[in-house]
Amino acid sequence: MPSATPLVDLHGIAARIGVTPILRDVDLTLGPGESIGLIGANGAGKTTLLRIVATLLRPSAGTGTVLGADLTGPDRYDVRHRIGLIGHVPALYPELTLTENLAFAARVCGIDPSRSQDALEVVGLAAAAGRRAGESSHGMQRRVEFARALLLEPELLLLDEPHTALDPAAVELVAHVVDGVRKRGGAVVVAAHDAARVAPLVSSTAEVKGGSLR
C-alpha cells in the first residue's frame, strides 16, 4: 500500500452493460510513482475498468476517488484534463495532419501549440508532421497518441494494449512515456493480454478474470 495520498483509490467497483455484469467488487489503489499492469483475456473487463478510472464511465456500484475527485461526483470533470487515455483505437481526426491533431489538443489545454513539433520529434515522426492522420499507418497514429501524452503530461496515464501495431523501436517509446509519468509523481495503469510485454513497464501486476481483479 502506498503511503502518500493515492491517485487512484477504488473500492467494490462493479459495472454492467445492460444486464451483463462486466466487473464485480474491484479494489484498486495506486499511489504517486506507481504503475500496475492489468492482465487478462479479451472481454475480461480491462477496458471497462480503464474507462471507469478515466471517469468516462460511471460504475454501477462501489466508491472511489481519482486524482482526489469522487468517481461519481461533479468534481471529476475538473480532473479529466489531468488524465491521459491511450485506447486501442486511435482518437485522431483523419482529415487533420499529425501536427494539427496535437496542436488542437495543446490549444484547448492552454499549451503553446508550437510544442507539437517537439513532441512529434521525440516519437520519431518529425518528417511526417504534415501528413494527414487518415493517410498514416495505425502504428504512426499510435505514436502520435504517445506524442500527445508527452505534450499534455498527464498525472494519470491509462494505456489499453499499448503495444498494438507498434514496431520494436516504438516499444521503447512506450517505456519512455511511462517512465516520464512515474518520475513526475504520476501513476500509470497498463491493460494488456500479454503479461511478458507489460512486466518491464510496471511495478506490479494483477489479473483481470471474470470481471474480478486478482
Place this chain on the structure above:
Amino acid sequence: MSGPVRFWPQASAIARRDLDRERRSSEVVWITIPFGAVALLLIPLAIGTNEKLLRDIGPGMFWVVVLLFGVLTSVRRTSVETPAQRDAVALLGIDPAAEFTGKAMALTVMLIGFELLVGAAAVALYDIDLTGWPWLLLVIPLVAVGLAELGTLSGSIATSVNAGPALIPFLVAPLAIPLLLGATQGIEAIHQGEGIVSWMLLMAIVVLALAVAGVLTARPLQETR
C-alpha cells in the same frame, strides 16, 4: 500539466478544428452545395416555366433547401465523430458548453456560405424579387445560427441516446419551423409593405432559446453518452 482554459479559447479551438476538417474533406463544398443547387434547379423543371409561380415560391424553396442542408450537415458531423474521439475530447477537459458553442460556430460559417452560394443560384433561377434585400443581412445569419444550434443540439441528443444520426431529421425538422416561418414570412412581409420586426424577433428568440438549451444541456448530454 496545463491549467484549465477559459470558455472562448476552447470554443474557438473547436470551431477551428471543425472548419479545418471541412476544408480538408470539402464535403459541404463538393457534395452539399451542388446538391442544394441541383434541388433548386429541378423544381422549375418539375412544375414548368410559369415565371410568376416560380417567383412566388422561390424564396420558400430556397429556405426549405437551406433547412434540408442544415439537417444533412448536422447528420454528417455527428456520424463522423467516433466514440474514441468523444472520449479524447472529454479527457482534454473541454467544457461541454464550449464544445457546443464551437461546433455551432463552425456550422454557422458553413451554413452562411451555403446560403450565399445557393441563394445566388435561387435568385438567378427564380428571378426572386430582392425588394428590402438589406434585411437579408440579418435574416441569413439568424437562420444560420439557429439551424447550427439546432443541428448541434440534435446531434448531441442523438449521440446520448445511442440513436445514431437517423434521429436528427426528426428532431431538427419540427423545431426549425419557427426559423422557416420567420425567414419566409419576414421576406413576404417586406414585399407586402408590412413590418418585419415581429418575425425577426421570433427568430431572435428561437436562436437565444436554442443557445441557452444547448449550453445548459451540454454536460448532461455528454455524460449520458
